[in-house]
Amino acid sequence: MAASSDVHGEGGIPDMAKLAQSLPLETRCLPFSLRQYGGFWLPEWILPGLEAVHTHFEPRASDVFLASFPKSGTTWLKALAFATVNRAEHPPSGEDHPLRRRGVHDCVNFFESTFAVSREGGDVFAQLPSPRVLATHLPYSLLPERIVEDSSDSDCRIVYICRDPKDALVSGWLFTKKMLAAAAATNGGIVEMLPPAPYTMEEALDLFCHGRCVTGPHWHHVLEYWEESRRRPEKVLFLRYEEMLREPACNVKKLAEFMGCPFTDEEESAGVVDAIVDLCSFNQLTNLQVNKTGAMEGRLVARNELFFGKGVAGNWSNHMSPEMAARLDRIVEGALRGSGFTFASFDNSA
Ligand code: PAP
Numbered sequence: 001m002a003a004s005s006d007v008h009g010e011g012g013i014p015d016m017a018k019l020a021q022s023l024p025l026e027t028r029c030l031p032f033s034l035r036q037y038g039g040f041w042l043p044e045w046i047l048p049g050l051e052a053v054h055t056h057f058e059p060r061a062s063d064v065f066l067a068s069f070p071k072s073g074t075t076w077l078k079a080l081a082f083a084t085v086n087r088a089e090h091p092p093s094g095e096d097h098p099l100r101r102r103g104v105h106d107c108v109n110f111f112e113s114t115f116a117v118s119r120e121g122g123d124v125f126a127q128l129p130s131p132r133v134l135a136t137h138l139p140y141s142l143l144p145e146r147i148v149e150d151s152s153d154s155d156c157r158i159v160y161i162c163r164d165p166k167d168a169l170v171s172g173w174l175f176t177k178k179m180l181a182a183a184a185a186t187n188g189g190i191v192e193m194l195p196p197a198p199y200t201m202e203e204a205l206d207l208f209c210h211g212r213c214v215t216g217p218h219w220h221h222v223l224e225y226w227e228e229s230r231r232r233p234e235k236v237l238f239l240r241y242e243e244m245l246r247e248p249a250c251n252v253k254k255l256a257e258f259m260g261c262p263f264t265d266e267e268e269s270a271g272v273v274d275a276i277v278d279l280c281s282f283n284q285l286t287n288l289q290v291n292k293t294g295a296m297e298g299r300l301v302a303r304n305e306l307f308f309g310k311g312v313a314g315n316w317s318n319h320m321s322p323e324m325a326a327r328l329d330r331i332v333e334g335a336l337r338g339s340g341f342t343f344a345s346f347d348n349s350a
Pocket of ligand 1: 076170283
């Protein structure tokens, strides 16, 4: 697997403003133009953020990074991690909990997109108190060396959430269609989007199967983090969306332990784990006013409600034919062969 220094070379990340125009371009994958860099298709508008993250971001030992391929359960993981880390200051059953007042993505920022749209320069997260919880869709091999390095100075941790690629694809396709409709109605946001087009499931699937989607190929994204979680389980925790739906409390305990703030027996008996699971549940979050009418502050035309679809495993079957699903399954299985990794839905013993 490519470590980040292999991709960026000795001098670190290159000058993206100069490099971007020479990178392979994909404009059929809505809603953004994509450029291929380091083997992955990244939104073109993110590239300055990638450079800024490498140049300016100063990780701290107490940082936790929540990583994911888009539409794999990031919003849920953000809510759970935020509520868990901050439970002493903000008890999860409290009426005034930040997650009841603010959008999940405003409680936990995506770091590359925040850097990409920031006009401040420097480290935009320098003022955030520790412990910081930040999120990223970047592939492991494109994370800054200071985050991934194998040294005792780099104690920050990474939690990855993966999801069946068919559900991630369908969730992203539905999101894109809603986002384009919203952008058309409001004259867009501050990030330039491609003009709306019919964008059928067949088109989205075809691009996805060729790895041409935001941060694709999906299976390479997952595999990089999975391999690192096997190599350094103390550094990378690998979670699965489908398992979290099955056993949320058990996964929240695992998450807390990994983040260095395990629940005490007293907390467990007092129902704190269940209160966090309940606060962050699909039903609770979707019923909050802020998630019905609010929007991600000052960035994309992404109303909070767009981040909540059905919140289940297997929604792909409502939008993909068995033949379409079999095509993607075959490609993914082929790509994963020999790796030792399988998606839960392909593995009957899981
Ligand atoms: P992002 O990559 O844009 O941040 P992300 O949160 O990873 O999106 O994925 C959105 C999916 O997570 C949606 O799935 P669906 O379209 O198949 O329904 C969304 O419903 C689901 N999701 C969001 N919050 C929760 C939650 N609290 N519990 C379960 N699923 C959730």
